[in-house]
Amino acid sequence: MKYHFYNANILAGGKILYGDVIVEDEKITYVGKPISTDADIQIDVKNNLLMPGFVNAHVHTPMTLLRGIADDMELNSWLYDNIFPAEKKFTPEDIYWGEMLGIVEQVKAGITTFEECYFYYDEIIEAVKKAGFRCRLGLPSTFDGKNNKEMVDFLSKYISKLDNKLIKPVIYAHSIYTLSEEELCTLVDYSAKHKLPMSMHLAETLKEVGDCTVKNECTPPEYLEKLGFLDRPSTLYHCVHLDKDDIRILADYEANVVTCPSSNLKLGSGIAPIYSMKEQGLNICIGTDGTASNNSLDMFKEMFLVATLNKATLYDASIISANEVLDMATKNGAKALGFENCGDIKEGYFADLILVDLSKPHHQPLNNIISNLVYSAKSSDVYFTMVNGKILYENGKFNIGEDIEKIYENCQKITKRIL
Template sequence: MIAPVQLVDLIIEARWVVPVDPAGVVLENHAVLVNDGRITALLPQEAAAARFSARSYKRLDQHVLIPGLVNLHTHAAMSLLRGLADDLPLMAWLQQHIWPAEAQHVSEQFVHDGTLLACAEMLRAGITCFNDMYFFPGAAAEAARASGIRAAIGLIAVDFPSSYATDADDYLAKGIAVRDRLLDEPLLSFCLAPHAPYTVSDRSLGKVLTLAEQVELPIHVHLHETVQEIDDSLKRFGMRPIERFRRLGLLSPALIAVHAVHLDACEIELLARHGCSVAHCPSSNLKLASGIAPIAELFGKGINIGLGTDGAASNNRLDLLQEMRLTALLAKEKSGRADAINAHQVLYMATLGGARALGLEANIGSISVGKAADLCAISVNDVALAPCYDPVSHLTYAVGREHVSEVWVAGRIRVENGQLVENNETGLIKLALLWQNKIRP
């Protein structure tokens, strides 16, 4: 007896499928089946054709299909400040240029428009989920929702006033209100986002920890980014920031330590022992001369690592494929070992590592049955990419975001043939130019 053919929403056939989990696997001539926004099967193309039919088909004969990339750290709205004050040290860049510009211009509309621009850039680069940290998180959430991208919205907290809130209590209260209002949005999740050790007091960090435990949210914070941050902490608190966080009870699997550039052996052990994650942002670290994070050592201790772009003001591009290449190359140079980090491990960081840090690994980060169909197709049909012996090596060392051809979020196509399906790119460029004319010094 012949089994009836089952109807699904979408069948994607690809030359290569890299599911990420299990690790190191590359499947040739396989199909991913999607129904109701979720992956229902991953099997050889012949088996898929025999058992299933679809309302829609996508054949990717010269492509690598991977999970959608997860940008573990960014300030999306800062796309409107891209290139505003380049080639400066971090604190001079912040104190003399970025913070004054933010004080003058940041508003709910600024955040909405800047995040719209960032979402378009990220989707075209294969990023299907981003972890944000910025003012007016409700406006960022609305822009992400309008763009059809998955977002972990950071509920920022700092001790100084802004156009958004007056003090840390006000920031947190407004952030939790945003989270409560949007809790049922399927593409949104939330993080508590105290900005940095030097902008948040012990009292405020304590309140962040209490809230994180009450509502079970990750804590997303800049940590050990620069030597100056550590020196200032020694002068002010008599200890390095990670030790201060340990004493406050903040080191846990909920903590996402952004940058984590300047770490000694004991601090690496602390992060490993407490199950913390690290958001590695190599381009931003290099551009601001913050340093090179010890990624090989962190990885060797079993610390979960995800990759981030940081904001477009300090990168200046939201391109996780570029971060993958830099991660591999810098880890080799920093450790003195060419085999320190391999291409499969870097791809894990850019997908499942980021998902795990956000507590989303059961839903995204790999091409696995039951997970959301957040997918990215990358074409290798380019003279600059020929020949292709190893598609995962190509992903890490050869391809660029211009090779991203299709992107799906929860089974819905957002990029097709390299172009946004729904966002009006011309309109976004005009919007950015309007803001440029306001902000131009």
């Protein structure tokens, strides 16, 4: 299938260009000045914006089912008293429908790639494949009663299933407070043996840091360094409570950091030191976290917070630019998740593209489109989403393999049963 996008403002390479883009099958084959060409589908962008889709670098997608059930409480009470008990009631089919609901929300908001961290992997894989989404799937989270050999067998079983070019695995160790040192070492060894990257929630709360310091006589990054975790390509979620030495350790190992500001604010966890991380050269990405702690999957909201929070805490409006934040939400995330030729609009890159309506009043006048994207745009401005050359969403219509009303109906039934 060949698509010709014309009359387009194009966000490419961090700049706004005016011209055309051609997509053939799953790849971008032309980016440049207006041209005439035959195509299966001609798309008049009408002077709106064609840009790379967002990379949601940390999300628990099926937690759409838990939206609003445990608000206004700190992380430990939220997690142990409410979320974990509710999750024990989920069936595999529940997770399929929760995943589908989260895919609907993400695709409508211009997200084209995400890092999934949840359980019942068969159902997650089925939903992601059916929708045609790009995903890095985290395995296993916790050991859930398995011994080391059983965990190795479990990982090998599921990693062999990820033969879809849109889905790849990451060894996901939930956290230092839900896994023992022996379990963490097992996952590190497996990662090294099979040349797989690793991911983890890290330094999300003061309690986590304090408990680690008391138990292990070191900070969470120092603990991961000791275990050899950071020797593996690593993506670390949250990283709210890091001092300068912690940040230096992560920078020395070229770790990727995912900031999730809405979740950290809502749970009262704190504000990540984004500016200090940036100054140390860390690859910073953006995630939404799950809808039980956010409560939406909206990268526009996250970009605004990433751009503004450190400005307020450091009393300096110049420390992070809109361009830098857009990179965090697109190409930095693609780099962290290991998806090459994604996260930008270039010839030879995969066609993960969205269209943003610039005719809305909050975009007018069009003095600075990039600034508008970060400081005034809304997810409702997205009216077209393409992943790997396939249109998944256009003007309110979805093409993700399931009927939207059926998804909503099933998710409502699930929540009535478990709550």
